[in-house]
Amino acid sequence: MRVSFCCPGLEDVGPWLQGLDEALGASCTTLWQPDDPPADYGVVWAPPQSFIDAQPQMKVLFSMGAGVDAMLRLNLPTHLQVNRLEDAGMGVQMAEYVCQAVTRYFRDLPTYEAQMAAGQWHYRAPPSRRSCTVGLLGVGVLGTRVARALQIFEYPVLSWSRTPKTIDGVRSFSGDASLPDFLRETQVLVCLLPLTPQTRGILNAQTFALLRPGAHVINVARGAHLVEQDLLAALASGQLSGATLDVFAQEPLAAGHVFVGNPKITMTPHVAARTLRSETIRQVAEKIRALQRGEAVSGWVQKGHGY
Ligand code: NDP
Ligand code: OXD
Secondary structure: OOEEEEOOOOOOOHHHHHHHHHHHOOOOEEEOOOOOOOOOEEEEOOOOHHHHHOOOOOOEEEEOOOOOHHHHOOOOOOOOEEEOOOOOOHHHHHHHHHHHHHHHHHOOHHHHHHHHHOOOOOOOOOOOHHHOOEEEEOOOHHHHHHHHHHHHOOOOEEEEEOOOOOEOOEEEEEOHHHHHHHHHOOOEEEEOOOOOOOOOOOEOHHHHHHOOOOEEEEEOOOHHHEOHHHHHHHHHHOOEEEEEEOOOOOOOOOOOOOOOOOOOEEEOOOOOOOOOHHHHHHHHHHHHHHHHOOOOOOOEOOOOOOO
């Protein structure tokens, strides 16, 4: 068995190769070079098309991330299956990130911080937690973990997904027809959808207009979910009071991007949930070992659905 590792731009590849070999119990992992002999499995993030083209017999491509939109833009042979990371330590990070963003909004922390910085000591009436409904666009592996974390703080939680869900205490909406009803009840909108042709641009003017006035939008999925000009217009009109953005159409964000310096936009550089080396190695190696034994594994990407 041969495993080819291809993650252009990743520094310190050695521990990945060594970790995979140790977890697989064999010296079988190499850093991909164009003239390498073909491998059975690929462990990749953003591989070039030449990697795919050089591996006509490869069985499975393991993504080192949860999102596979970039991978599915490559020309993949139909027999090549794609498997993506399922949580692998990202769920708790995502839950933590979203809870802090919801908390900053709900508790009006930016205003209090600004007041204290200006030497002002001033209380306002606490807002109603029961009316701070958090709507999760996407309630898969990460969205479900986020829903559980939000419930600890007693926010009402709604979910919207392609297929109906049963998560204790979370009201499920599913399918395009239910999106307006879901949005009308939402005060904080969190995007945790995969980027597909159906979800591209879903954070747009029509979506924002249906949210409760003064709503907050959190995008932790992909930058292309958001129509940037529509966000700016909704913030300017007051329909949205703020946005927390971890992902951008162009990453790194261009110098002087119009979002920079906007006091209503809080930004981080795509760090909401990082790929963790040991958890990732453990999960990928367990799946490879199971496949070698002829057993079933989870995490298969349905190319037709785009995730
Ligand atoms: P999953 O595939 O587990 O969940 C995706 C969810 O989106 C599912 O609930 C799915 O519905 C729903 N969905 C997909 N298409 C549609 C549609 N057309 N209409 C309605 N619902 C839809 O993904 P993960 O939870 O693991 O990850 C989600 C995304 O988070 C990733 O694709 C990635 O882009 C992003 N991400 C961002 C990170 C960051 O650091 N910012 C880190 C990791 C991931 P159903 O359940 O019915 O299939
Ligand atoms: C992912 C990401 O998809 O880090 O895993 O964005």
